[in-house]
Amino acid sequence: MSDPLTSTPQADGFHMPAEFEPHRGCWMLWPTRPDNWREQARPAQRAFAAVAHAIARFEPVSVGVAVDHYDEARRLLEPRIRVVRLESDDAWMRDVGPTCVVGSKGEVRGVDWHFNAWGGLDGGLYFPWDRDELVARRVLSLEGLARYRAPIVCEGGAIHSDGEGTLLVTEECLLNRNRNPSLGRRQIETLLQAYTGATQIIWLGRGVFNDETDGHVDNLACFVAPGEIALLWCDDRRDPQAAISRDAFERLSDARDARGRRLKIHKIPMPGPLEMTDIEAAGLVTRPGTKPRKGGERLAASYVNFYIANGGVVVPMLDRRLDAKVIVQLQRIFPNRRVVGVPAREILLGGGNIHCITQQIPDGRQRARQSTPR
Numbered sequence: 001m002s003d004p005l006t007s008t009p010q011a012d013g014f015h016m017p018a019e020f021e022p023h024r025g026c027w028m029l030w031p032t033r034p035d036n037w038r039e040q041a042r043p044a045q046r047a048f049a050a051v052a053h054a055i056a057r058f059e060p061v062s063v064g065v066a067v068d069h070y071d072e073a074r075r076l077l078e079p080r081i082r083v084v085r086l087e088s089d090d091a092w093m094r095d096v097g098p099t100c101v102v103g104s105k106g107e108v109r110g111v112d113w114h115f116n117a118w119g120g121l122d123g124g125l126y127f128p129w130d131r132d133e134l135v136a137r138r139v140l141s142l143e144g145l146a147r148y149r150a151p152i153v154c155e156g157g158a159i160h161s162d163g164e165g166t167l168l169v170t171e172e173c174l175l176n177r178n179r180n181p182s183l184g185r186r187q188i189e190t191l192l193q194a195y196t197g198a199t200q201i202i203w204l205g206r207g208v209f210n211d212e213t214d215g216h217v218d219n220l221a222c223f224v225a226p227g228e229i230a231l232l233w234c235d236d237r238r239d240p241q242a243a244i245s246r247d248a249f250e251r252l253s254d255a256r257d258a259r260g261r262r263l264k265i266h267k268i269p270m271p272g273p274l275e276m277t278d279i280e281a282a283g284l285v286t287r288p289g290t291k292p293r294k295g296g297e298r299l300a301a302s303y304v305n306f307y308i309a310n311g312g313v314v315v316p317m318l319d320r321r322l323d324a325k326v327i328v329q330l331q332r333i334f335p336n337r338r339v340v341g342v343p344a345r346e347i348l349l350g351g352g353n354i355h356c357i358t359q360q361i362p363d364g365r366q367r368a369r370q371s372t373p374r
């Protein structure tokens with residue numbers, strides 16, 4: 001694996017495209033940790049396979065698998081899914097994989113953030129995380145893409161881009177003392193701009209209630225088109241999510257994007273509220289170094305944690321009362337894509353959802369052909 005580039009994407013004229021722009025493919029990892037995925041991760045593996053198969057209807061999917069689990073993954077995944085040997089500490093490709101940036105001629109490069117398992121020794125979710133730290137550079141090497149090493153702790157789930165210079169983030173995560181304690185808001189903004197090419201950063205406050213990532217934006221809100229946002233919404237004022245979503249709505253209503261537009265906001269209803277059951281918690285192995293779980297714990301469930309593929313949107317199905325309604329709503333928001341639901345409770349039990357377990361590699365050349373000059 002080669003040395004990182006010594007410049008920054010911003011200095012080289014690169015920027016982070018939106019997820020709704022064309023992809024070369026999607027990367028995932030294979031879940032195996034028995035302290036995070038119940039029943040030796042078998043139910044989670046079936047759920048991950050269903051996500052991989054749904055995305056593969058739209059674009060190529062590669063799954064990184066630890067050597068001891070290669071045969072099991074190969075058996076559960078359709079032949080069209082590429083299975084690659086790749087060691088990791090868990091299976092959150094959004095956070096440990098690269099954030100890709102594109103140049104004006106469609107060249108693609110990757111940003112390799114520092115990773116500390118969502119908080120390191122100050123509230124992080126497991127220790128050690130040294131194999132996770134190497135995932136982004138390995139994916140970039142397998143994809144043949146040059147790498148920038150960003151001097152900041154950040155995760156892919158902590159940032160969303162509209163591809164036109166606007167970045168969406170939360171204070172709860174990126175200003176958390178367990179990420180970059182020596183950096184203030186301005187310094188963090190400067191580094192995010194340098195490594196994503198963004199010119200405008202929209203700060204939301206807190207992320208989804210009880211989200212163990214310290215409020216990743218990708219569980220709360222995302223761009224669905226330039227100037228348009230999907231936001232998790234809760235009407236029940238007694239629920240702690242209601243005030244969080246209202247605050248985000250107000251900030252988004254006051255914001256302008258990098259092109260000076262006001263944002264159109266789509267409210268996506270919150271599933272549940274959902275909790276982990278005693279039986280689900282009992283299926284986990286407890287291990288020192290990993291945050292323990294209990295039955296009755298509130299789950300950070302959100303339909304906004306979907307993946308936008310080429311011609312498709314793959315959405316977590318979480319609540320029978322709402323699933324069909326949300327599919328119809330998202331189909332209206334994405335009229336030119338096929339919206340597909342995948343049962344995702346087993347992914348939620350591990351602490352995230354479909355967006356958190358996927359990471360797209362942009363197709364820069366298609367993008368360069370399709371895009372209007374900036």
Ligand code: KQY
Pocket residue numbers: 036092094095125157212213216350351352353356
């Ligand atoms: O991006 C995410 N939501 C990652 C969640 C990590 C949970 C680890 N138990």
